[in-house]
Amino acid sequence: MLGIVRGRVARGGVNASMTVRDALNSALDEEMSADPKVFVMGEEVGEYQGAYKISKGLLEKYGPERVVDTPITEAIDHIINSAAKSNYMSAGQISVPIVFRGPNGAAAGVGAQHSQCYAAWFGACPGLKVLAPYSSEDARGLLKAAIRDPDPVVFLENELLYGESFPVSAEVLDSSFCLPIGKAKIEREGKDVTITAFSKMVGYALKAAEILAKEGISAEVINLRSIRPLDRSSINASVRKTNRLITVEEGFPQHGVGAEICACVVEESFEYLDAPVERIAGADVPMPYAANLEREWPSHRVQHSFVYTNVKVERSKITFLLF
């Protein structure tokens, strides 16, 4: 499958498209072939081809010593307490070059314990780098950067995005392609309001921007890409341009990523804000199972929020736009 994907793109030629799943798979494959010290370890990564088929084909290509099926375990403690802290506690003697990757946030109907977005939790830990890709380009570039990085990286994917296809350029498909950690991407330029989002929410933000554009509102959409470190400089530069900010995230509102962005903008660009910062997040409840309630979950929060702008944008319209 990998050979076919790469063969599809001529040098400097046709723009191909690639699913996020293939993007992650190709990134893993290329990094493992480039460096024999890279190995994959986890539940179902080998014979099952990956719980979500992200590591498909790797066992066959690299063998069971480098693609290691492990007995099952559940352990957030080590990410926070030993991976994040070992380099500091040992004063640089013991570094932890590891990537913890997997799906984050809600899928569909998987219930409360499989739906939480952990971006804010991990983003609060010094010693970790936390990435949240959106498109295939993000997935490839950020995963390669994460694997090459000598520090612990938490790589938060999204199950619903795995099957989505995005256009990729020849540059992205090159095996040396890499995105910098800590830099956000302006997905869409605008001048009236800044919308920050990450992971799946970027898609919604872009759709919202389309609809707003028809109303004559030009929204700038920032794809954060990196939760920790947060690209505060890009966010502030954008807010200083547009003077209004909406943060969008899937996770719980309290102590969320949006709260941090709001604080950082208020600290650094207070005089530039024409209106209070608006946060849009999931409902402040564990995710329900019933399909209709699950659909309501993100918008439930939105109904209690409203956007102060000089431009007439109605409450209900924002609800509709974003979800």
Added chain:
Amino acid sequence: MSSAFSAINTIQPLHRTIDNPSVSPFLGSTHKLRSFPACNRAPSASSIRRQFSVVAVSDVVKQQKTKSGSSLSNLLITKEEGLELYEDMVLGRSFEDMCAQMYYRGKMFGFVHLYNGQEAVSTGFIKLLTKEDCIVSTYRDHVHALSKGVPARQVMSELFGKTTGCCRGQGGSMHMFSEEYNVLGGFAFIGEGIPVSTGAAFTSKYRREVLKEANSDQVTLAFFGDGTCNNGQFFECLNMAALWKLPIVFVVENNLWAIGMSHLRATSDPEIWKKGPAFGMPGVHIDGMDVLKVREVAKEAVERARRGEGPTLIECETYRFRGHSLADPDELRDPAEKAHYATRDPIAALKKYMIENKLVNEAELKAIDKKIDEVVEDAVEFADASPHPARSQLLENVFADPKGFGIGPDGRYRCEDPKFTEGTAHV
């Protein structure tokens, strides 16, 4: 390939009487063992045979026995080895005593957990290792670091929080790390070091088999206590280590107490060595107050791991003479129990053995005592005189690649700014 651990006999140095289990003592504890259903207590011949392997008598010892026909530990060490063991244990003891003094004088602070009484385990195991072998420990890690070779000066400075410490003052008492001597921590949560040590053993195996480094045969020792043996991580790692035959030795320092929780009140079956065979590895119980016995078993287990035969679980019966930490009033332990173990002081035992067997004389041992006193005094002076970390050190060493601090207002990575570590509020 013969292994001494393939014999079927179980050793039973336990003092329990089977006929009245509910009121018998457990090891040297003065707590009464709870009564168990009869089926658990008297192992039948067939159940013993089913147990994988539990033996503390090595081929070496058996050989000696047939040669000399005298006591078990005769001729097991040379004079040089004896002096090395004695010196290491005395260093551990004096260092910890000095820590207590320094703590009460306010030079040391926070949580400090002392190792007095358990020196035989550290010395018995770690003196067999090479510099490249790894050890992982708990918060009671000063003596493990010293036995592994980390200079006393560096450990003392670390405890004083000075920048000359082995972790530049950033780790503290509970987090001793040394890249040079392969001390991989120092962890505060119980059981936290066990997966780390399992990973270190995995590295050794990976290097040999995948990266084809033929001389990669480092062994890892994981030290932890009795309380940890009821923790999930412990079992997960026993499983993985046995499954993948990792070069690791799990060393349980069973000192019968997890802070104030008696091992007997907390554990359904207090014989920890039995948990090894449940996962397919040998489980051994030894007297952890006798450094020579520890050393014999340790030699066997480390060599087994080095040969690639897999892990071993070794339960060492030992005792801490002081409280759990320097803040522990230590009111729950029976003075009779403490007195019992005080008579089994490992340093006194080794001294007695060496003198009775004419390996050394008093003067040589006194010379070592004096030398160690000087080493410890020197360590304190060095630590006292060392500088505190500079303010700029606060932000250092968070990342191996410090770009993780992100991008500053000027659009460049913060860590590239030469003023980055000056002042602390602007992260």
